[in-house]
Amino acid sequence: MSDQVTYQQVADLPDRLLAQLWADGAADADPLRAVAVASALSAQLAAGTGWLIHRALADGASVDEVAAATPHDPRGVCDAWRGWAASSTAGAAPAAEREQVAAVVRRAELDIADRQRHGRPVTMLRDHSTYPDGGELGDPPSGPAAAGGEHR
Amino acid sequence: MVDDGDALRQAASAVRRAQRAAEAGQHLTALMWSHRAGLALAVARRQLAPAARDTGASWAEIGAVLGMTRQGAQQALGGPGGRRTDRGDEDE
Secondary structure (H helix, E strand, C coil), X not given: CCHHHHHHHHHHHHHHHHHHHHHHCHHHXXXXXXXXXXXXXXXXXXXXXXXHHHHHHHHCXXXXXHHHHCCCCHHHHHHHHHXXXXXXXXXXXXXHHHHHHHHHHHHHHHHHHHHHHCCCCCCCCCCCCECCCCCECCCCCCXXXXXXXXXX | CCCHHHHHHHHHHHHHHHHHHHHCXXXXXXXXXXXXXXXXXXXXXXXXXXHHHHCCCCXXXXXXXHCCXXXXXXXXXXXXXXXXXXXXXXXX
């Protein structure tokens, strides 16, 4: 199984569920069901995001770059790691690569501890529609990867 | 303010962008989009929970679909001090 197919499988479920949600108009007609769909997608994405952390590190990205790609949400990074660690692809990853991902998680845990000491939220998942940096949710991401700095 | 439908659509759009980037082998870019999709989903979930309450769902029902306790769902999604606790939620 190629890496691309692995993420394809992760991403397919959100697409299918969201398409079904729009077709049924469930977001308006049955918000409880929409909450359930959003929750299922979140769990699926956590595994996908963890897998992408693993792949980005394997490509040569640094822990700092991975942290910059997942801003304002160290709790989400830890959740992503747990989601990926429980997946079948994690079991097949070399120990050295798993240790790379663990380094990202340790950094996120330190970030969480620091935020808690200073009374700052450990996730930016608040009920607003903008990021702390002022960007809207739909804005394209910025940073070295967005600028073409992928490690290949 | 982004409404719940917008947040869900943005999540879907971000997932597709992440998928395309992953297919192109641009995993760091895909990570950014996948992360954004997760954030958009969280916003949608947070905004949909009060709507579910308005249509008659109890915090226990909302918690059940989120894998949380009634108290956990109310504390996480009900805003400061929680929202209404009518329909006997206190007794659950």
